Amino acid sequence: MGKCVTELSERVGIxxxxxxxxxxxxxxxxxxxxxxxxxxxxxxxPGDVLEYKVDEDTQ
Structure with missing residues (x-):
């Protein structure tokens, strides 16, 4: 994933x-x-990182 993702993981705590x-x-x-x-x-x-998609498995 890379250094930036590793740093984000550490900062967010997940x-x-x-x-x-x-x-x-x-x-x-x-x-x-x-x-x-x-x-x-x-x-x-939140809207900058979330996107709504229809779940085709439940339709």
């Missing part, structure tokens, strides 16, 4: 594996505390 799950859109949920930590670290808003 494992590289969990960060990878979030990054690849495989997460079924995200804790508000984790989202807050990501936004604080990246100086962004």
């Amino acid at each position: 494992t590289m594996a969990n960060l990878s799950i979030l990054k690849n859109g495989k997460a079924k949920a995200v804790r508000f505390a984790t989202l807050e930590a990501i936004c604080k670290t990246l100086d962004c808003q």
Whole structure:
């Protein structure tokens, strides 16, 4: 993943594996505390890192 992702993982306080799950859109949920930590670290808003996609498996 790279140095930047490793640093983000450390700053946010989640494992590289969990960060990878979030990054690849495989997460079924995200804790508000984790989202807050990501936004604080990246100086962004939740809408900058989240995207809504229709789950075709449930339709």
